[in-house]
Amino acid sequence: MTAGTFRTEHDLLGDCEVPADVYYGVHTLRAVENFPITGTPISIYPELIKALAYIKQAAALANHELGLLDEPRCDAIVAACAELLGGKLHDQFVVDVIQGGAGTSTNMNANEVIANRALELMGHNKGEYQYLHPNEQVNIGQSTNDVYPSALKVATWFGILGLVDAMGVLRRAFERKAEEFSHVLKMGRTQLQDAVPMTLGQEFSTYAVMLGEDEERLREAALLICEINMGATAIGTGITAHPDYAPLILKRLKEITGIPLMTAPNLIEATQDCGAFVQLSGVLKRVAVKLSKTCNDLRLLSSGPRAGLGEINLPAMQAGSSIMPGKVNPVIPEVVNQIAFEVIGNDITVSFAAEAGQLQLNAFEPIIAHSLFKSVSHLRNGCLTLAERCVNGITANEERLRATVENSIGIVTALNPYIGYANATAVAQEAHATGGSVYEIVLQKGLLTRDELDQILRPEVLTQPTPLSLAPRAR
Structure with a gap:
């Protein structure tokens, strides 16, 4: 019944006035009031809305095939879901991302939006549920307890693919810089002290390798979330669902999503266990930790411009200070660092939420969903931003890098096989005490000739294993 600009809907708590123009209903409205x-x-996560549409569409097709849903209603539900998949009506998903009820409010928000749009497609008004009901038809054979975690897994799958693609963009940016800087000799450092020479290209290649490794770890984690519990209904026993419903909805869902989904072998276990989400969150934390370490390096290597290391230049993105003219800060690595801090915190949240499940259901999957979606989305945006607005524009201060190698005591390590550890130690101590160069002190002591030193200190010799045949006997 509609009065003025409202329509009256009813639930177990009684009647409620719902704005006449909205597609959600009484259950959604109460959730909005309950969870400010x-x-x-939840519309901030379009992957979740689309995942819910995929599941409701697949359920309608499966139930129609089983003779539980007539063709007009099935067609209307499928068409309404198709509109959601096309990006329409996402603004009607209004419940808060953090909510009580194990995701019931999200599931009912989807049921009501789909039902009311399907009613319109059938020529009826919103709220005329006698023709098509959110629970009786849209939610047939389902429970929030199988719909919500399955939708979370479908949504996360697509999110992971997007993150892997973004990591690939960043990895390739580092690979290009590794090639560009392959000839640039510099000093490596351990514990922030001079170590031995390497090339800047070798340094940048490590960042690419780390990203590549984590792309593989994410793909592995994605396979773990392919196991769904559709057909479990309330606790995994399948009560109210047709005996053939689980395999049919799996078939339909695989067809329309393209995801290699599988039904969990034990639906009771799958309905209460959040282990796959914990595993995925741990991998996201791994990505964040390594990405943050990379950004720490970029900030340190670019520190200066005169009082720091100053080995590389990050592209200037904005003025760095309201008081210090000319100052430019490494704002892009800094924002990625902050994303990493957030992801690490999200992982703690997921861990606590998964642990807090009790008996046959985990009531805290909404915060798991919110945490995972934030981590995936922010990491993806961070990788793309770091590649496009930082790494692609990095340049090397080659003269400064060359000077640090020539003046470093660390190159004495390369002379160990030729002059012996004791002589090398004496040379290092004298160089440190006098400020002299290792090269000149070795010549003064007659430990090696100039030709021998020049041969030993060539970049291609300093930055890779040296065949023993090239090493003269120690003097």
Whole structure:
């Protein structure tokens, strides 16, 4: 029944006035009133809305095939879901990302939006649920307890693919810089002290390798979230679902998503266990930790411009200070560092939420979803931003790098096989005490000839294993 600009809907708590023009209903409206927590609606995660649409569409097709849903209603539900998949009506998903009820409010938000849009497609008004009901038809054979975790896994799958692609963009940016800097000799450092020479290209290649390793770890984690519990209904026993429903919805869901999904072998276990989310969150934390370490290096290597290391130049993105004219800060690595801090915190949240599950259900999957989606989305954006607005524009201060190698005591390590450890130690001590160069002190002591030194200190010799045949006997 509609009165003025509202329509009256009913639930177990009684009647409620719902704005006439909205597609959600009474259950969603009560959730909005009950959970004024973050002010952020679930529509911020379009992958989740689309995942819910995929599941409701697959459920309608499966139930129609089983003779439980007539063709007009099935077609209307499928069409309404198709609109959601096309990006329409996402603004109607208004419940808060953090909510009580194990995700029931999210599931009912989806049921009501799909039902009311399907009613319109059938020629009826919103709220005329006698023709198509959010629970009786859209949610047939389902429970929040199988819909919500399955939707979370479908949504996360697509999020992971996007993150892997973004990491690939960043990895290739580092690979290009590794090639560009392959001839640039510099000093490596351990514990922030001079170590031995390397090339800047070798240094940048490590960042590419780290990203490549984590791309593989993410793909492995994605396979773990392919196991869903559709057909479990309330606790995994499948009560109210047709005996053939689980394999049919799996078939339909695989067809329309393209994801290699599988039904969990034990639906009771799958309905209460959040282990796959914990595993994925741990991999996201691994990505964040290594990405943050890389950004620490970029900030340190570019520190200066005169009072720091100053080995590389990051592209200037904005003025760095309201008081110090000319100052430019490494703002892009800094923002990625902060993303990493957030992801590490999100992992703790996921761990606590997974641990807090009780008996046959985990009621805290909404915060797991919110944490995972933030981590995936922010890491993806961070990787793309770091590649496009930082790494692609990095340049090397080659003269400064060359000077640090020539003046470093660390190159004495390369002379160990030729002059012996004791002589090398004496040379290092004298160089440190006098400020003299290792090269000149070795010549003064007659430990090696100039030709021998020049041969030993060539970049290609300093930055890779030296065949023993090239090493003269120690003097």
